[in-house]
Amino acid sequence: MPAPPTWLLPSLALGIGLGLPLYAGRFRGRSYAIFATVLVLISFPGALGLAARSAIQAPESLRGAVGWAFIYGMLATGFHFASLVRARLRPGGFRWAVSLPGMAFLALGALAGPWLLVLELARIGAVSLGSVSVAGGIAWLELFPLVLVAFSVATSLGLRREIVRIVLDRRVHAEISRIPVERHHPRQPPPATERPLRVVQISDAHLGPWQPIHRLKARIAELMAHEPDLVLITGDLLTMEGNATAGALTEALEPLRSARGRCFAIFGNHDHEAPEEVRAALDACGARLLVDEEAIASTPAGPVQLVGADWARKGRAKRLGALARRYPRREGHLRLWLVHDPLGFADLPDGEADLVLAGHTHGGQIGLVSFGSDWTVLSRSRWPDHGLFGLGTNRLYVHRGTGFYGFPLRIGVPGEASLLEVTTS
Secondary structure (H helix, E strand, O other): OOOOOOOHHHHHHHHHHHHHHHHHHHHOOHHHHHHHHHHHHHHHHHHHHHHHHHHHHOOHHHHHHHHHHHHHHHHHHHHHHHHHHHOOOOOHHHHHHHHHHHHHHHHHHHHHHHHHHHHHHHHHHHHHOOOHHHHHHHHHHHHHHHHHHHHHHHHHHOEEEEEEEEEEOOOOEEEEEEEOOEEEOOOOOOOOOOOOEEEEEEOOOOEOOOOOHHHHHHHHHHHHOOOOOEEEEOOOOEOHHHHOOOOHHHHHOHHHHHHOOOEEEOOOOHHHHOHHHHHHHHHHOOOEEOOOEEEEEEEOOEEEEEEEEOOOOOOHHHHHHHHHHHOOOOOOOEEEEEEOOHHHHHHOOOOOOOEEEEOOOHHHOEEOHHHOOOOEOOOOOOOOOOEEEEEEOEEEEEOOOOOOOOOOOOEOOOEEEEEEEEEEO
């Protein structure tokens, strides 16, 4: 296969970089035009650099195919962003031919840019020290972003199925601390010594190109096979494409009908982009939406008081404090809070929650969870990333997500399809 002309890929990048903002601004508005342009500017320079290096590193017999693959990826990216001007869920053919390769290509370019810059600095340093052989050996490392994106796509498409055992003790933690939990994967654990509260948490499902209706529906049906006492949804059911497709979320959530009266939900930040669509879908499956309000559930493990906090961009501490005063602890009830962003955990008074369930972080998105470590890029940040945490006597469980938003950058942090077994010590 003959290689594409060397001028073609840069010309495409320039054409998309100039044409996309004009088209998006004209037919959708300034905000989306800026959003799309920023992502293209983050990705395309790295993609161009990687294409140039790949043309050198690839065997001569494959250079034509490699060159045309980069052309296809850039075209798919442009078409995908153009399609979001009139966002909606697309048929499978469009997803596989345009959206998925386009977003994977966007991720590839975003990773390749800083990686190639680091390697270039290392090469310059090696040459300046007279280590020409080291400088030459660095060349093959230039293709590492291709391996990394392939790994991230594989990680992003799957979910880790787990049974997570959470014991709520009264130990006091002076600061937010990670608490180890039992995670059983893939084998079933031995029977619990006491009847636990069995909870299925769904968080950050993000109905969209990577999570089409049939996939989310199948994942929820699989979770419902656990016959949980409660199904708790901690926000972000939609994406840009899901927002604008009437009835799609209702169809995807259909398996929740078997949990009618046992299913409760809150809004995440993305749900506020199409709140009526989310309300309609939850109503149709018999789930109760909690917007800064309380619900009481009777379960085989005892009565549960649920306090659902709506997502808000500002004034979180004040809003959560007011909500706690409005719905004080009920005697003899396990007290659970639903909070989309785990940052809210630090704003709850001590003793306010037996357990807070949250999502939002996608588990940290990039880390070493796939390899048995809890470390992620958020581990040293103010965001609790995934798993169980304690502050005072309050406890927080952060779900890694039932999906993800946008391009596939779950690197070493798989999504989660877990049954939580909650007991008190």
